Amino acid sequence: MKPLLRRCVAVLFACGTISAAHAAGKLNVLCSADLEWCQLMKTRFEKESGIDVSMIRKSAGESFAQIQAQAKNPQVDVWWAGSGDAHLQAAFENLTQPYQSPELPHLQPWAQSFAKVAQYRSVGIYQGVLGIGYNETELKGRKLPVPKCWKDLLNPAYKGEIQIANPNSSGTSYVALATLVQLFGEDDAFKYLRALNANISQYTDTGVAPGEAASRGESTVAIEFMHDLIKQKAAGFPIAVGPACEGTGYEIGGMSIVAGAKNPQEAKRFYDFALRADTQSAGIEAKAYQIPSNVAAKIPPQAPNLASIKLIDYDFAKYGSPQVRKHLLQRWTAEIYSHGN
Template sequence: MKHSLTRLLRLCAAAVPVLGLFAADAGAQSKTPLLVYTAIETDAMKAYKTAFEKANPNIEIRWVRDSTGVITAKLLAEKANPQADVVLGLAASSLALLSQEGMMLPYEPVGFSQLTRRYSDQKQPPAWVGMDVWGAVICYNTVEAKKLGLPKPETWKDLTKPIYKGKISMPHPASSGTGYLDVTAWLQMWGEAEGWKYMDALHENIAQYVHSGSKPCKQAGAGEFPIGISFEFRAHQVQRSGAPIDLIFPKEGLGWDIEASGIIKNTKKLDAAKKLVDWMASKEANQISSTWWAIVAYPGVAQKMEGIPDNYESMLVKPNDFEWAAKNRDRILTEWSKRYNAKAEAKGS
């Protein structure tokens, strides 16, 4: 039986309007429309769509886009009557949950053997196939910190020091995949007792839990809060835009997840769905991913990014058990919300 939190999320998700749905153009009647649910950053949606449709002119991607938590809840709410054909760019921890619920169609795409195996589902054939890795980072506004006399933190545990009280924003783990990868990393790194103890102490210094993994770094860049817990792609983008932030990669290790793709079982567009998943496994798609991500599934394609350390991949927390994170999602989010939800940002803010 699902916990009340998941039931609430499902009800909310069912009421969420379709976001980011690309309308068919006048000449699209002869194309196969493929309904694709995604949590990828809007920066990437157009690039993937344009390149895929150029290679597959008889297929049209129609996006439904929202945050990881909302898309996950929406898919679960639609379990008895699935609407999506493909899930693209959703967190592996969410796709593992959908797979456990029997909603994913195992499929090994063309060219799968070329990809880094540990960044996809370990079952054979895989229920989901990795695109790229995203990991935790702290965004630290050097100008605001100097004004406030805030030292530069070096570790996760530094963030519990009283000097940072009210100065930190973090993603809400029920809404944001980045927030959830932080929470599950701390619980795996330190064990559950110490992990919750750490989050209790961190909570004392949190100003706000926001419903986006990007927003804390944007807030830090704008000086709204001097410190934001975010992820490396957005941190790199904010820094490149000229914001006075340093990127901090805490020494204990970085929580991380994988953006991945998979086919929804019982899709009526199976051939088109396979073509999209095949294409997402291609070198071309991975080259597009490497525009934003420091680690992609296709070896040798990733580019060096300013501000991202050369040993970034080795800093990722290991092991990172996505099956455990999926199986315990309801329990973890229920406990987290009971303890910390009082500081959650209002929806729609």
């Protein structure tokens, strides 16, 4: 009987192991941060939870488009990171579901306010400030002036020297578009963008690509979030960065649980994990220089100093609404992108 008993115990143990593995679950995540930070989040969460994470990196605009296209049969549970305007549009279109994490009271007021605007279908996980970056070596070699203001970028000397992303695919660039509209008014902002178009060498697909191109000397000036440009500088590239003198906009990076998520409990567990102070403090390991939303999280010393920056009063509710966002993107495509550069 002993061999039989041992076999039975072995079978029961194996079944228990399989059940435990099954109980750990799985999770499908769309990540709109840098690939290095996406991988860090995946690795840390899997190690802590035992949950198997399938993670795909896409820009905010691309992530929103995927979630919208899959609304009737969601293939994603959590959308983590990416500019909040896209997360808000998803929230306003009921593509994401409400969830109030136990970590919510521990977040900065701006992150809690963002969650309230989203009717708790999204939450703020970090803040990033829009800036102007340039390759100091290339700028000096080409005898170009230092760009300090939005209107400086209209100087004909910068013809073919500037890159910015396409706002249809990039959350970074949509923030830039909405920032200019809020600074100058819509018609004057588009007048500015038409003039700027003459100096643009390329509208990239992702928000980080302009800074990467400037770092390699393929272009000279990049318009993107300061934390992404600071990452290039920290890597040893001759990149300088600053906010525009007229005032600049900012993003609140969002996180949302997709409506109809197939793994809702695992999604909530990841949501809570991502809002914890220790998790957000670990972002520095991936060279993420955003300002974290948890009040107890460590702010990277390289992060932009908000006290020295003139920020606009960015209207997230208005510029994250489907109607306004669609209108601005359609107008940009028709009046700017379709005319080339």
